[in-house]
Amino acid sequence: MNSLRADSQFHRHLILVNGLIPILWIGMDGWQGQLGANPVEFVTRATGILSLLFLLLTLAVTPLRHLFHWIWLIKQRRLLGLFSFCYAILHLLAYVGGDRGWQLLSIPADIIRRPFITVGMISLLFMVPLAITSTHAMIKRLGVKQWKILHRLVYIIAIGGVIHYALIVKSDFTYPFLFAIVLTFFLGYRLRLTS
Numbered sequence: 001m002n003s004l005r006a007d008s009q010f011h012r013h014l015i016l017v018n019g020l021i022p023i024l025w026i027g028m029d030g031w032q033g034q035l036g037a038n039p040v041e042f043v044t045r046a047t048g049i050l051s052l053l054f055l056l057l058t059l060a061v062t063p064l065r066h067l068f069h070w071i072w073l074i075k076q077r078r079l080l081g082l083f084s085f086c087y088a089i090l091h092l093l094a095y096v097g098g099d100r101g102w103q104l105l106s107i108p109a110d111i112i113r114r115p116f117i118t119v120g121m122i123s124l125l126f127m128v129p130l131a132i133t134s135t136h137a138m139i140k141r142l143g144v145k146q147w148k149i150l151h152r153l154v155y156i157i158a159i160g161g162v163i164h165y166a167l168i169v170k171s172d173f174t175y176p177f178l179f180a181i182v183l184t185f186f187l188g189y190r191l192r193l194t195s
């Protein structure tokens with residue numbers, strides 16, 4: 001029993017450290033003025049990619065658990081999801097501060113004018129109820145069945161994230177395409193489980 005708890009703590013710390021390294025790295029490079037010619041663009045893009053990456057890692061938990069019997073992963077899913085949400089918030093702040101110059105009133109027009117912003121905003125908005133209901137207390141309060149239904153939103157969020165990415169890219173679609181393939185696999189796996 002104690003060794004199970006120790007394993008769980010170890011995995012948790014492993015994810016915590018690996019989740020925090022990118023932001024610490026970006027912070028240090030920023031401090032030293034080493035974020036390239038366009039630091040705002042760099043931070044916006046890096047946090048966007050990190051958010052999407054953690055989102056896909058969250059979705060990877062179910063197939064990995066079933067295919068390789070990595071039962072321990074289930075306990076770490078919440079942390080992976082929260083990292084995705086935190087990077088999305090940093091991404092939003094980089095956009096509001098860097099792209100919009102903190103002119104909050106210019107955001108609604110931008111949401112209408114640029115479809116990739118519309119899709120990104122919808123994805124981020126959908127993340128909020130999932131983050132709020134990620135605690136054990138909220139699972140109890142909602143009931144496991146309702147909670148599971150609500151948390152299927154994560155697939156819509158991921159589809160939105162990949163579309164958002166694809167709309168930004170102008171010529172080389174390799175990365176959005178790779179993200180789309182991985183997401184299709186996770187989605188297909190989930191649909192097979194529920195059918």
Ligand code: HEM
Nearest residue numbers: 044045048049051052088092095120121123124161165168
């Ligand atoms: C409030 C919502 C959001 C806004 C306003 C927003 C805005 C932006 C902006 C301005 C860029 C940079 C575009 C460029 O450099 O031309 C970007 C890139 C990106 N965003 Fe978002 N985004 C939002 C939500 C999200 C979410 C929820 C995700 C992931 C789940 C995401 C993933 C990405 C990715 C992967 C990129 C491209 C990174 C790259 O070019 O390497 N975004 N976003």
